[in-house]
Amino acid sequence: MIMAKVSAMDIYKLLPKTNCKKCGESSCMAFATKLQNKKAMVEQCPIMNTPKFEKNKKKLIEMLSPPVKEVWFGYPDKKCVMGGDEVMYRYELSFFNQTPLGIDISDNLSDEEIKNRAKYVEDFVFERTGEKLKLDFVAIRNASNDPEKFKKAIEIVQEATKLPIALCSLNPDNIEKALDVVKSKTMIYAATKDNFAELLKILIQKKESGKKFALVLSSDDIKTLKGMTKECVKYGIEDLVLDPHTTPENIAETLDKFVMIRRSAIEREDKLLGYPLLGLPINSYFYVLNGNNTLSKFIEESDKAAGIIEARTANALLNRYADAMILHGTEVWELMPILTLRQAIFTDPRKPQAVEPGLYPIGNPDENSPVIMTTNFSLTFYTVTGDFEKDNVKCWLLVLDTEGKAVDVSVAGGQYCGENAKNLIEETKIEEKVNHRIIILPGLAAPARGDIEEKTGWTCVIGTRDSSQVGEFLKKNWEKILNDWKAKNA
Numbered sequence: 001m002i003m004a005k006v007s008a009m010d011i012y013k014l015l016p017k018t019n020c021k022k023c024g025e026s027s028c029m030a031f032a033t034k035l036q037n038k039k040a041m042v043e044q045c046p047i048m049n050t051p052k053f054e055k056n057k058k059k060l061i062e063m064l065s066p067p068v069k070e071v072w073f074g075y076p077d078k079k080c081v082m083g084g085d086e087v088m089y090r091y092e093l094s095f096f097n098q099t100p101l102g103i104d105i106s107d108n109l110s111d112e113e114i115k116n117r118a119k120y121v122e123d124f125v126f127e128r129t130g131e132k133l134k135l136d137f138v139a140i141r142n143a144s145n146d147p148e149k150f151k152k153a154i155e156i157v158q159e160a161t162k163l164p165i166a167l168c169s170l171n172p173d174n175i176e177k178a179l180d181v182v183k184s185k186t187m188i189y190a191a192t193k194d195n196f197a198e199l200l201k202i203l204i205q206k207k208e209s210g211k212k213f214a215l216v217l218s219s220d221d222i223k224t225l226k227g228m229t230k231e232c233v234k235y236g237i238e239d240l241v242l243d244p245h246t247t248p249e250n251i252a253e254t255l256d257k258f259v260m261i262r263r264s265a266i267e268r269e270d271k272l273l274g275y276p277l278l279g280l281p282i283n284s285y286f287y288v289l290n291g292n293n294t295l296s297k298f299i300e301e302s303d304k305a306a307g308i309i310e311a312r313t314a315n316a317l318l319n320r321y322a323d324a325m326i327l328h329g330t331e332v333w334e335l336m337p338i339l340t341l342r343q344a345i346f347t348d349p350r351k352p353q354a355v356e357p358g359l360y361p362i363g364n365p366d367e368n369s370p371v372i373m374t375t376n377f378s379l380t381f382y383t384v385t386g387d388f389e390k391d392n393v394k395c396w397l398l399v400l401d402t403e404g405k406a407v408d409v410s411v412a413g414g415q416y417c418g419e420n421a422k423n424l425i426e427e428t429k430i431e432e433k434v435n436h437r438i439i440i441l442p443g444l445a446a447p448a449r450g451d452i453e454e455k456t457g458w459t460c461v462i463g464t465r466d467s468s469q470v471g472e473f474l475k476k477n478w479e480k481i482l483n484d485w486k487a488k489n490a
């Protein structure tokens with residue numbers, strides 16, 4: 001059940017209700033549904049832009065503003081969008097802007113190393129269930145505390161890539177100088193209680209001169225964060241991000257704060273906490289040197305233990321409201337679980353992930369090759385095709401439209417059935433491609449066998465429950481299954 005705070009009917013009541021279609025939708029109600037699902041902007045209805053509807057437009061924009069403000073940085077055509085959430089739990093509606101992931105670059109690295117690391121981040125891609133999972137930005141760390149080195153690092157990154165940039169320095173003077181060379185809207189990390197007054201003064205001037213930025217407010221104390229937010233808003237600096245401190249050595253405490261802030265924003269409508277949250281799994285790479293929790297030494301080189309803690313911290317934060325994160329490790333084994341979890345969390349639970357139904361030839365099949373029928377649930381499809389590729393399976397893969405449901409669910413729900421199989425066979429003209437009438441069904445589809453045989457007239461053979469065993473199953477059995485069928489149907 002969708003539990004959006006604002007219903008499509010609430011939105012509809014404020015629209016002109018002329019059904020003129022100028023917004024590209026068939027009716028005002030259809031446009032209201034799009035607005036509710038964040039698929040359209042109020043301004044797309046031209047009538048709402050007229051003076052007569054000024055009041056309604058204002059009310060509607062206010063109504064549609066999420067309790068967690070949407071904040072972005074980067075380039076207009078390559079943005080990192082953070083926040084914008086309306087609910088505590090994904091199943092209540094959906095989570096909208098997937099957490100941008102950034103990798104740090106120290107300005108102590110050589111020019112070549114900075115360039116290569118930035119290129120690596122930009123080019124990194126990991127494909128899963130047909131989606132290309134990528135990293136989103138670089139966080140340039142002013143580790144040298146030298147403004148010239150900081151500026152140089154920014155210039156190198158901007159020349160080598162089109163990646164959005166976060167500037168990381170607690171030194172207000174260095175931030176001020178760095179802002180002069182940044183070409184995009186940047187995210188500034190960070191204002192703390194120690195540098196707040198000085199940094200705010202600089203940023204007010206920068207804002208007046210037209211500089212665009214999102215500012216991270218950093219404190220482990222929620223009251224202090226609220227105080228800083230209030231002060232920033234007073235001066236018109238409203239693109240804010242909150243960093244309640246990530247402590248990988250005490251992840252429970254970190255998660256408590258993230259949950260507390262998000263709950264205050266969404267359930268208690270505390271506007272001072274209604275901003276995106278920044279997680280810093282990168283803190284896993286700091287060594288505590290003097291025993292009093294001072295994070296004073298950073299491990300630059302690859303470190304497996306820190307990498308494992310970083311991946312664990314990142315995944316815990318992804319589950320509990322991190323709207324952006326900065327990481328250090330770039331190894332595939334570390335990034336893969338983070339990207340995979342992010343993909344899962346930000347997949348709209350209302351829309352099953354599905355591939356196009358139809359006929360997919362796998363491994364150059366011929367008229368004697370087996371016909372196997374699976375579902376169009378994308379996770380099933382990509383797992384099956386991946387397993388078949390690995391085992392050099394040669395077959396005709398029929399992909400049934402099960403509305404994106406997996407095999408067992410679609411058998412129970414009635415989508416993996418004889419009628420749908422019959423239609424698919426006719427549409428794909430598979431009869432013209434093979435010299436038999438045998439379909440291999442997944443083990444979990446066994447209950448649908450009778451119905452499919454009856455409606456299609458094809459012989460169904462129950463295969464394995466797991467697609468990773470299909471290669472072996474075919475090697476052992478296919479020749480005999482085919483010969484038996486031919487002998488019987490000669």
Ligand code: SF4
Binds near residue numbers: 020024028046048
């Ligand atoms: S343009 Fe505005 S008035 Fe016309 S159909 Fe769309 S929402 Fe309704």
